[in-house]
Amino acid sequence: MRLFRKSGDKVELLALSWDSDLSLGDYLVVEESDRKILLQVIDVEYADVPGLMEDILRDLSSGSVEVTERLDPIEIESVVRSIRDSRVVVAKVRRVNGVDPNRLWLPSRYASRVRRVEVSDLLRTVIPPPKVPVRVGEGVVIDATSVEGSVTLIVGRKESGKSHLAKVLSSELARAGCNVVVLDVNGEYVSLGRRRDGEPSHVSDLMTVLAPGVNFQVPLASMSDEVLADVMTYALGLPQTSLRELLRLVRDLRRRRALTFPNLMRAVQSVPMNESVRDAVANRLLTLESTGIFTDSDQEELEVDLTSLFPPDRGALVVFDMSRLGSIQRRVFVEFLLSRMKELLFNDEIDPIVLFAEEAHLYLRETYWEDVITRMRHIGISTVLITNQPDSIPALIYRQADNVFMFNIRNGSDIEHLARNLEIDPETLRSILPNLPPGNVLAWGKAVGRLPITFRVIDPGTMTLGTTRTKLGRLLRQS
Ligand SMILES: Nc1ncnc2c1ncn2[C@@H]1O[C@H](COP(=O)(O)OP(=O)(O)O)[C@@H](O)[C@H]1O
Ligand SMILES: [Mg+2]
Known part of the structure; x- marks a missing residue:
């Protein structure tokens, strides 16, 4: 690949068809002596091949021509074809290293080298070694301390993998020693204690499932x-x-x-x-x-002491199964729980909590949002909000969010909503978000060194059943 053109923070590179095996969101480094530019691929197009471009491409392919000529003359044709079939890789400048910020510097088109960097290598250079490592993707290890004490958002359309990531994060944080509370609207976290093969999972010992009104009163x-x-x-x-x-x-x-x-x-x-x-x-x-x-009664077996759910010496994963609650019950229960947790935290009776809330606009009052970012985290409640309606989260929260995990979004106005409120350029969001395959995420924030990074979320093999229960599904599983 060779640099071709730059305008603003957008850079175009030329690639022959065989070395343009890139994915959206991949990172490239352009190096010239000790100066480097970090680029992120946001698009790949076909190149028009007029004069200047052709010149650069000839230079790029000259090495291969010599070799192929000697070995197999017929290959020449494929080189020519490859030039005609070359690609323009569109990328965004993410960082510039080793250059005085006041100097106008562009790497040489001919002398600079372009290479690809793996996300895992990149992360190692942009975040300090994780104090409490949490593996969320293949080669992607983030620090639990960048989620505890922060505001984290997980957005994306239905079935794109949001809850899956929330399950991975909540279990891993509990394993790392955090007090995790899940407000489970659909009753889909309750099975985290078992693996798909039915054996106890790696969080079964840390996990408590409580259904308000049933085994929690x-x-x-x-x-x-x-x-x-x-x-x-x-x-x-x-x-x-x-x-x-x-x-x-x-x-x-x-x-x-x-x-x-x-x-x-x-x-x-x-x-x-x-x-x-x-x-x-x-x-x-x-x-x-x-x-x-x-x-009214002190029915001891149903009375659950919240303090006992969060022992000081290990992590805990407490799932409140709200799937059987109506909307008023849900509001009443959540208000009770938050108020009680605030009280316990205020009196130092429990350690800080990480709260996972799915579709929080269904049961949280409006003013809670300001609470989240102002008082809550100082009291010791950090929040992970998960939603398929990005506009249900107020702009205020986006601007204050420490981490944002974005899954596939096709809806234009949802993408614009994110673009308006996040520190990521709109072009990147418009090109990457609609094309993310299920289970793949565009992460940004403290956890990933404030670089937008794409990766596939790991599948730890726990029973992370989706939300939709159908009779046909059950019959198919049985047969
Ligand atoms: N990274 C992944 N690896 C394996 N399966 C996944 C992954 N992400 C999602 N899935 C599966 O895809 C389905 C939809 O994911 P889910 O997280 O429930 O979507 P959402 O919460 O966005 O509606 C689920 O059955 C889930 O188990
Ligand atoms: Mg979900």
């Missing part, structure tokens, strides 16, 4: 005023004046060790208060009770 009396207030305000929209009345009754019953749903309801009905406040409070209490997540 919370005694009403165990909830602090703060947590109850968060659930009432943010999940159920109880106005502040009504909340004050409710908390007054709650505190009174708590003092008398009689905080149960029936007692609370009786108090709401009998204590003098504004009728509309009474209605508002009674309504929310009924809804809260009907979720089945909160109980």
Whole structure:
């Protein structure tokens, strides 16, 4: 390959058909003495072969002509054909090394050398040796410390491999020692404890699966005023004046060790208060009770102590299976969980958490987004958001995101949304994203040295079943 043309950060290289065996997203280094330019391939086109181009191509192919002439004269024809069939490789400048940034320097078209660099070699030069290595792709090892404490986004269309990566990341982070919490909307992480062959997987010992309302319930009396207030305000929209009345009754019953749903309801009905406040409070209490997540009795077997799920000496993978919850239950449960985790983190009762949230716009309130990037990570909750609707994540979050993993996206307006909000040039996104095969990702951010890097996500062989359950699928598996 030879350099041909440059305009702005876009570079065109000429390649003969046999050395243009490149994939979108591949990296090339152009070297001239100790100066280097790092390029990323974003397109390959056929070359028009007029004067100048032909000249360069002749120079490039002269070596091969000599050899082939001697060995097999007929091969000449293939050289000529190859020149006509040559390609223009379009690439973007990613880094320039060994050059004073104020000097205008272009490598020589004839004297510079172009070679390909493997992603694994490239990563070694752009990120420090991982303190806690996590293997996510063939030869792609990232540092767990660049995900814990960060905001990470995983976007892409349906069936493109987002959840698969989230499963790899969540298991590997737990194995590395992180406290991982998964909000599993489709009940698809529950099988991470088993391999496809049915044997226990490498995370089965670290894993707990909890279904709210089934094997996870919370005694009403165990909830602090703060947590109850968060659930009432943010999940159920109880106005502040009504909340004050409710908390007054709650505190009174708590003092008398009689905080149960029936007692609370009786108090709401009998204590003098504004009728509309009474209605508002009674309504929310009924809804809260009907979720089945909160109980009166101290049924010990269902009461799960969150602190015990996160032992200080090893990692944990806690999956909340929300697949059987309706939308209100989901909101109530998530609000409870986040509020309770904040409380535990604030009191230093648990170590920081990495929260994996699929399709978070379905159950997280609007203001949570600002919380994610401002307060949450300081409190100790780092978030991995996974969605097939890139525009459901506000611009604010994209601009603050530390890592973004992008899978195949064909929808033009989704790509533009990413292009507007990420520090990656739109051309790169437009050319790479629609062409990514399933399971392949374009990663960018702290974890990959702020270079856009493409790779295929590894398949660790755990039972990472997809989301869609069908009867035909079951019959086919049985036959
Ligand atoms: N890197 C990969 N290696 C092997 N199988 C994969 C890979 N990525 C995805 N798959 C499989 O492809 C299907 C769709 O992937 P999934 O992650 O569920 O898609 P999404 O969450 O984007 O809708 C699943 O059955 C999954 O197991
Ligand atoms: Mg998915």
